[in-house]
Each structure stands twice: as C-alpha cells, then as structure tokens.
Amino acid sequence: MTHQAPPSPAPSGADPGRQTAQLREVLRLVERIAGRPSAGSEATLGEAARLSIAYDRAAPIAQRRFDARAAETAAWAAAGVEALLSAGETAPPRAAAGRLADSIEAALTELSEMLA
Numbered sequence: 001m002t003h004q005a006p007p008s009p010a011p012s013g014a015d016p017g018r019q020t021a022q023l024r025e026v027l028r029l030v031e032r033i034a035g036r037p038s039a040g041s042e043a044t045l046g047e048a049a050r051l052s053i054a055y056d057r058a059a060p061i062a063q064r065r066f067d068a069r070a071a072e073t074a075a076w077a078a079a080g081v082e083a084l085l086s087a088g089e090t091a092p093p094r095a096a097a098g099r100l101a102d103s104i105e106a107a108l109t110e111l112s113e114m115l116a
Contacts, residue, residue: 014055014063014066014067014070015052016048016051016052016054016055016066016070016111016115017047017048017049017051017052017055018048019070019074020044020047020048020051020070020108020111020112021044021045021047021048022074023070023073023074023077023104023107023108023111024044024047024108026077026078026081026104027101027104027105027108029081030077030080030081030084030097030100030101030104031097031101033084033093033094033097034094034095034097034098034100034101035094035097036098036101047112051111051112051115054115054116055115058115062114062115065114066111066114066115069107069110069111069114070111073104073107073108073111076103077100077103077104077107080100080103081100083096084096084097084100
C-alpha cells in the first residue's frame, strides 16, 4: 500500500478580477472589429471586485474550475483575435468578429455564474 500526501492548498496566484477585466478588454476590441458599440468600463471595475471577493470565498475546487475555464477562454479568445487581425484591415471579418464577441460574452457570463 502506498501513501500519498494530500495536495497542499497552495494559493494559485490567480486574480479573477484581472482575468475577467482582460477578457472584457478583448471583448471591446472584438466588438469594434464587428462594428458593434461596446459597453463602458465602469461595470468592469465593479465586476472585477465582486468576482475577486467571490473567488476568495469559494471552495478550492470551484477556484480551480474557474481558473481552468478562464485560462481556456483566454487561449481561444487570443487565437480568435489573432485570426481576425491577420485577415487585414481592408475587409474586417465583421461576422466572424460578431460570433467571437458573442462567445466571449457567453464565457464571461459562465465565469461569473461559477462564483455566484
């Protein structure tokens, strides 16, 4: 029989407020490419503070789920923005940018609900 020590509850160093604020900035960029009006940044600060507090109060497993989903979202959002920007400025792919904006918004909602 082998004995393994349980994983130590080491802090992840994640900053959920910063992560979601960065995703909101990416969302604003993508909305501009899509030709949509973007929301203001005032709500972003309140959301960031609320998520940081909720994250600190959440169980470690909920924190890990949030961290994993935030990292996954950041990765595919960055790939999407890179693809949009590589398409060139002559004919911005507004429809693709709109779909990416919708996906980022849905992911941000999901992240927020994870800690609610």
